[in-house]
Amino acid sequence: MLLKDQGYDVFGVFMRNWDESEETGNANCTVEADYAQAQSVCRHIGVPLHEVDFVRQYWTHVFSDFVAQCEAGVTPNPDLACNRHIKFGALLEHCKSLGADMVATGHYARVQRCANSGQLQLLRGVDPLKDQSYFLASIHGSCLAEVAFPLGGITKEHVRQLAMERGIPSAARQSSSGICFIGRRTFGDFISNYTEPVVGRFEDVTTGQDVGPCANMLAVTLGQGSGISGLKSRMYVVGKDMQSQRVYVAPAQGHPSLFTSSAALQEAHWIAGQPPQELQQGKGLSCSFKARYRQAPQSCTVSVPSDTRGVCKPSRFTRLRGVWPSAGLYVAFKDSARAITPQQAFVMYQGEVCLGSAPILYPGQTLYEMEIPAHGREDLQQPGAISPQALHSAHKEVDMRNLTYAN
Template sequence: MSNDLLHRPARVVVGLSGGVDSAVAAWLLKKQGHEVIGVFMKNWEDDDTESHCAAAVDFVDAAAVADVLDIDIAHVNFSREYRERVFADFLEQHRRGRTPNPDVLCNAEIKFKAFLEHAMAIGADAIATGHYARVRHNTETGWYELLRGVDPSKDQSYFLYRLTQQQLSKAVFPVGGLLKTEVRRIAREIGLPNAAKKDSTGICFIGERHFRTFLTRYLPLQRGPIRDENGVTLGEHCGLPFYTLGQRKGLGIGGVRGVPEGASWYVARKDIPANTLWVVQGHEHPWLLSDTLHASDASWIAPPTPGVATMGSAKTRYRQRDVACTLRAAEDGRFTLHFAQPQWAVTPGQSAVVYDGEVCLGGGVIDAAGTTPSS
C-alpha cells in the first residue's frame, strides 16, 4: 500500500463503481485488515429512462461485489454536484470552441471532494478508488506525491493532477501497484462476479450514443464554412463545438466535387468569431504541429518556482507518451511548456500534465499552442 495512512487498521470508504478495479481494491483493503465500506456514486440522472450510463446495471454489479466481500454498500447521489461543478463547465468549454476533459474535473470535484466529504462525515480515515496511480508521503519535504501507476498502459495519474495535498493525504489507490492482468487474475481467483466485465470507456453521461447527437440537446447548431489553408470553401460544418483539433472522421468533405484527392483531411483550427472550421491535408501538416503551448488554471501538487525553467516531461492528452519539455510557471496560474520535438494537435481545453520521472507535478488547461520562431 502506498499511503502512510494505512500502516494501521483504518476505516476506508471505497468508491465501488461496479467495475473490476474498484472491486479488487476493496478486497485488497479488507485482506489487509481494514474496515471497508462501499459507496456507489450516482453522478448522472438526466437519462435514467434511457439507461445510457447503465447506472442501474453498475449498481447491481457493485452490490454483488459487496455481497461476495461481505461489506456494506450505500447508494449516494451526487448528480446535482456533478451538474453544477462538472457538466456546466463541460458545456461552457464547448461553447467556447474548446475540447474539455470532464474526467479531470470529476475527480477533483466529485470523487475526491463530494465523495471525500461524505466519507469523512461517516467516520472514514481514508477513501479508496480503483484508479491506477499511487500516493507517497515524502518525509523530507512533507509533501504527498502523486505517482504514476505501475502499469504504464493503465496509468491514470493524468486524470488526477488537480488533487490537492489534503485530498491526496486521504486517498488510497490499492491497485496502483499492480498490472491490469494481475487485477483480473485476483478477481477470478476470489470469485468476483464482475471479474470479466469490460472496462468502461468514454464519458459516463454520454455513454454509448453518438457524441454529436448528445451535445445537440444542450448546444445549438450554428453552421458555417469549412475552409482549407488557401481559404477555399470545401463544405459546411454543423457547429464548431462538435469538432476537435486533429479530428479526421465525420468532416463530410470526402468525395465532394472540387475537393482535392490525396491525403486525409484533419481539423487544424477553429475560428470562433468567424464561425469557420479550418482543415488541412496530411497528418504532419505544419498547422497541426506545435513546439510550445500556453496553459492556465494551473494546479500544482508541489508548486514550481515561478519564472524558473524546470526540465521534465508532459502529456497533452491521455493516450500519449511523455515528451521532454521545459516548464516556466507564473504566479497567476499560467505556464508555458516548450517541447524538444513538435507535438501533434495540441488542443485548447485539454489538460497539459507535467511529470518529473514517476512523480506527477501537476498541470493546467491548454489555452493555445504555437511554434517558437527560429533565431
C-alpha cells in the same frame, strides 16, 4: 477485496452523479446496471454498500462549466473536475461522515512520501497502459493523506486475474472509456441536448479552398478526422475560428499544421500547493508532460511569462469565442507536439511524480505557419526534434499576459 484481505474494515459506496431521466437520445444508459453490478460485487466479497446522490453537486461544479466551454468552441475534460470536486471532494467528505478513515478508489496511481520534504506525492501507476494520474492532476494534495490506490502498484492484467480467481462478478467486464455521461453516443449527439449547433464551413489550410459544410463546429476537435464526405483523401481538423465560423483541415494525419513547438497555459494547479522551486526562482522548469490521456510523455520547458521571455505567438487556426484569461505559463516543447487543444489538461511530471496541471489556453504557431516540415504518419508517436532556430522563431512578439480573444 485487496484491502479486506489486509484486515481493513471495508464498505462500498455507489455514487449517482448523472440524472438520465431528463435526457433524450440515450438508449445506452448504464447507471442502474452499474448499481446492480456494485451490489453483486459487494455481496460476493461480504461488505455493505451505501448509495449517495451527487447529481446536484456534479451539475454545479462539473457539468455546467463543461457546457459553457463547449459553447465557446473548446474541448474541455470533465473527468479532472469530477475527481477534484466530487470523488476527492464531496465523496471523501461523505465517506468520512460515515466513519471512514480513508477512501480507496480503483485509480491506477500511487501515493508516496517524498524523502526530502516529507510531503505526500502523487505518482504514476506502474502499469503504463492504465496509468490514471493524468485524471488526478487537479486534486488537492492535502487529500492524499486520506486516500488509497490499491491498484496503483499492479497491472490491469493482474487485477483481472485476481478477480477471476476469486470469482468476482465483474471480472470479465470490459474496461470503461470516454466521458462517463456520454456513454456510447457520439459527442455531437450528446452535446446537441444542451447547446445549439454552430454551423460552419471546412477550409483546407493548404489551398484556402472551402471543402464543405460543418453541421456543428462544437462537435469537432483538433486532431480528429473531419468526416467530410466526397473527398479523395481523409482530412484532419487543424483548428477552429469560432468568430468566422471556419474549421481548418489538412490532408494528412502528420501534416505540419497539426504540430507546434510552443503553447500557452492558464494558471496551473500544483498538487504540492505551490509551484516548483525553479518557477518560484524565475527559472525554466524542465519536465515531461501529457496533453491528453493516451499520449506518451514528452519533454518540455515551462516558464512564467515576463517582459523579456515567455512569449508565444498563437496559431491563426485557433480563435475562440469570448474573452479568455491571460496566460499563467509558457511551454516550449523539446520535440514538436501534435494537436495541442485549448482547455484540455496539460499535466506535468518530474520522473514518476505528477506535479500538477493547467488548462491549455492556446497552441503556438504551427510548423506549417513557420514553414517547418513535420514528420510523416509513421513518426506520429515520436515526432522528431525541432531545430533550435525553429524553436526560437516560435517564441516571438506576443506577450501572453496581455493576450485575449475578442468577442
